[in-house]
Amino acid sequence: MAKWGEGDPRWIVEERPDATNVNNWHWTEKNACQWSKDKLHSLFSDLEINDSIMSVQIKELKKCEGEATANNRKAKLIFFYEWELELEWEGRCAGSDQVVKGRVEIPNLSDENDIHEVSVNVTLVDPDRGAIPEKIKGMMRSKGTEVIRSKLDEYVSSLKMDFSQGLILPTKDGKASGVTPSGANSTATKGKTELNKGSTYKPKESGEQCSGIKISTKELIMKEDFKCRAEELYRAFTVPEMVQAFTKGAAQVIPNVGGHFQMLDTNVSGKFLKLVPPNELEFEWRFKSWPAEHYSFVKITIEETSDSSQLKLVQKGVPEDEVERTQAGWQRYYFDAIKRTFSFGATLSSGGF
Known part of the structure; x- marks a missing residue:
């Protein structure tokens, strides 16, 4: 089965006029250590x-030890980072003049751990000062x-946005190669998929794109x-934070009618047309390598059953x-990414959410 990225120019070895890093094939690396320290402090x-x-x-980032690099190999961006952090904080409770001091230790901020797996250890500088410090520590x-x-x-x-710049070099036609998202699991779960081979969705009334070329299209049902x-x-x-979590990168999501979205290293973009929470979404959707200005139409319906929710996707064009x-x-x-990130492949607890 073809994967996103096949057929794109970055997968074809091309000659470059300067003969430098042909098709981004060779390993290149950018040091992101000082940038990371400045970013974490800010x-x-x-x-x-x-x-x-x-x-x-938070009064001070007292400890910031580790390293970070951004790497390009075969037109794929790979980010390595490993940090050990310590924060100092001061807290107060309404109606009290007591100042409570504490620390937060983060020992394992690493590319090997998802954000929800990163340890955040909260302690008090003086743990024997009564109930208020314990309340603030609990919060x-x-x-916190x-x-x-x-x-x-x-x-x-x-890190992934700022240090992707300049790592993917232009090909011989002067265009920058696209970025392949790294870290995605290649294991596919078996959903139901149908193709309506007779579909000819036309996003414009004329059925033509800005280039004037008619595009033969099909309908996809999953x-x-x-x-x-x-x-x-x-x-x-x-929800932008949830989209960023399962795509493992920066994402722009404006969840209202007419709002735009962009994700997966800008490879996917579109615009919301209809939102009926929690059961229906309609939006324009395109992949970066598609013909210019060509958008498909996607309708997602969600039906909740006794122990799961079934998603049906219809994509025209x-x-x-x-x-x-x-x-x-x-x-x-x-x-697959949503199931893996949010454990939506696990059995529901009897208590629900």
Whole structure:
């Protein structure tokens, strides 16, 4: 089965006028250590974490030890990073003048761990000072951990965006090669897929693109079961943080009618046309290598059953020679990735969410 990326120029060995790193085949590396230290300091400097009665401010990133590099090999970007961090914080509780001091240790921020696997260890400098310090520590272990992990995720996303520049070099026609998302699991789960070979979806009334070339298209229909509530599955497609989590990179998502989205290293983009939470989504969708200005139409419906939610995807206007690659892309980079990231392939607990 074809994969996203096959047929793209970056997969074909081409000659370059300067004979340098032909088709991005050779290993190149950029040191991201100092950039990472500056970025982490800026993310945590004076960061505030509050709830209705307690407030905490990160006073200092006291320890920041490790390394980070961005690498290109065979037109694939690979990011290595490993950091050990220590934060110092001060907290207060409404109605009290007591200042509580503590630390946060993050020993395993690494490309080998997903963000939710990164340890965030909260401790008090003086643990024997009564009930208020324990309350603030509890808040930091719950809400504080969520905020800190979101900042770590922002660092990883920024690393992948900022240091992809210049690593994928132009090919002989002067265009930059695309970026292949790294770290995706190639194991496919078996969903139901149908192809309507008679479909001829036309995104414009004329049936022509800006180039004036008519495109032969087909309809793609896929079904997939997820062990989660319909609302959770709907949020996976519309909440920016969840999209960034399962695509493992920066993503822009504006979940309203007319709002645009872009993800998977800008390879996928589109615009929302209809949102009916938690059961229906309609949007324009295209892959970067498709003919200019050609968008397909996608309708996703989600039906919740007693122990799972079934997603049905109908996509019209897929270029005929891109159907297999598009199908494989949905399966690998969306469905499998969502199940893996959010454990939506596991059995639902009786208590629900």
